[in-house]
Amino acid sequence: MDTEEFFLPRSRAANERLHALVPGGAHTYAKGDDQYPENLAPVISHGRGAHVWDVDGNRYIEYGSGLRSVSLGHAHPRVNEAVRRELDRGTNFVRPSVMELEAAERFLATVPTAEMVKFTKNGSDATTAAVRLARAVTGRPRVAICGDHPFFSVDDWFIGTTPMSAGIPAATTELTVAFPYGDLAATEELLTRYEDEIACLILEPAGHTEPPPGYLTGLRELADRHGCVLIFDEMITGFRWSEAGAQGLYGVVPDLSTFGKALGNGFAVSALAGRRELMERGGLRHSGDRVFLLSTTHGAETHSLAAAMAVQATYAEEGITARLHALGERLAAGVREAAAGMGVADHVLVRGRASNLVFATLDQNGRPSQPYRTLFLRRLLAGGVLAPSFVVSSALDDADIDHTVDVVAQACAVYRKALDAADPTPWLGGRPVKPVFRRLA
Incomplete structure (x- = not known):
């Protein structure tokens, strides 16, 4: 034609x-x-x-x-059938559904480098919750984003750094700084310049190029040395790199990670996962200040969680x-x-x-x-x-x-x-x- x-x-x-x-x-x-x-x-x-x-x-x-x-x-048959089974059982209740337990167990079995998980509807909510949690546990205001990666969130801490920054106060944007992918020396210089100010390093663990040898391990060491939280945005790498994400493939464990996109095969489900010590700060079993981590009316819709479980089973079995x-x-x-x-x-x-x-x-x-x-x-x-x-x-x-x-x-x-x-x-x-x-x- x-x-x-x-x-x-x-x-x-x-x-x-x-x-x-x-x-x-x-x-x-x-x-x-x-x-x-x-x-x-x-x-x-x-x-x-x-x-x-x-x-x-x-x-x-x-x-x-x-x-x-x-x-x-x-319209994948296995995913659709899992969703259909739940639709007649109700999609949202005033208390947690058993589906929330089963979906969490399935996710943590698929991504064993995480210890706790909380589901939500979109990736931006998950990454922003990770940033909020990092700020809470470190007491630090600044966020360091990988400047070579195109998107992290619709929220002010990220969008203020893009050309579409209208409506976002400069004071908010000034709290976000950037580091280059693959350059440990530049990242260490940034952490030193803002010593005791940077709450977290957030990046996609891999993108259009593979991580240089030792890079992710080096980032892990830098985060530990400077007392900041390492966050992997696995919205894209999750499942496409391995069933356990890039962290499962490269063997470097972040403190927190976010998953979405492939997780629901088009159904709205994303996840924040990570170390129990950090994640529990958004829960009830600790004595510190409470962190408003994630609280979404539709975050645990049963049919979306059923879709996520079917997706994980299909990836593993096929x-x-x-x-x-x-x-x-x-x-x-x-x-x-x-x-x-x-x-x-x-x-x-x-x-x-x-x-x-x-x-x-x-x-x-x-x-x-x-x-x-x-x-x-x-x-x-x-x-x-x-x-x-x-x-x-x-x-x-x-x-x-x-x-x-x-x-x-x-x-x-x-x-x-x-x-x-x-x-x-x-x-x-x-x-x-x-x-x-x-x-x-």
Whole structure:
């Protein structure tokens, strides 16, 4: 299908209605239509497995499903059946459900490096609770975030550090400082500069690159030496790196860690986990000041906890993490071969762990380019591939990967033409896609 003949009239109309009713036209900025080529932002009707259908009736192979949350594929039978069983039993009560006990036992068996866990509905609540707990147990005000990682929370302590800091007092933002990933010396310098002021170091334990040898162990030692709390944000690495997260894979135990995304296969459940000594400060069995750790009306909905238990069982019994890696390796090899075949191997790049692939689009000077990303996305969409990233789900099969690689090759052929012209504008079809974090709309 040629992009000149690819229109999404119903999606376009639905997007207009969304913008009239919902600020930003979506409930997550990363799902905004500004992230897609102009007038080519599909509005989804439904999904099954690795495929989704838009309201115009087009079917796509989907990557990055649910912002990495649907790692088993849409409407997974085992997860859905677990949820259905609970729906007729009630979803929320005035006292804890036995499901809360069973889900906690299951989680702590899956992530044995943690001693206690508390569930909530989204990742931001979990990371903010971790930060609050770290401040309480250390008595220190500052938070040190890894400046190389893109997102930790919607709350002020983090969003104030981004270009979208409107509405956040400077006094709040000044309490957040940043350290570079992989650089122990710079982190130690920061801890020394703010001696006895930094409550915690919070980072994703791994990202688009593997941690340098000894890095996570070194961070653990720095945190211990300077008396601060080490927090691993495992929203992405949880399950995709191993069933026990990156901490299970690399063998470095944080004080606190946060899980989400893959935990519920699209159902709303996240978790704060960690050492009993710290976590109990948010409980009733201690003599110190109480910490308002997490208290959410919907945090322990029975059907979401049932989904999480089914996800963990499926990962363990079906070797899902290994399958994600195998699918990602096949996809990465195919994309790189396609890019090389069209002479754009230095411009269309695949990066990251095989289970968590992203792509970069570089211009003729080797710089990241939103216009070239727009060109690339347009061709993928026209070929039936919805791919803001190349993050795989286990529902993909070899035919899906092969089709994706074929479409990527077609996109790379157009990419080559744009590079030769030193101007992608004729292939954009409108304004370029935009970064999520920017000051002005």
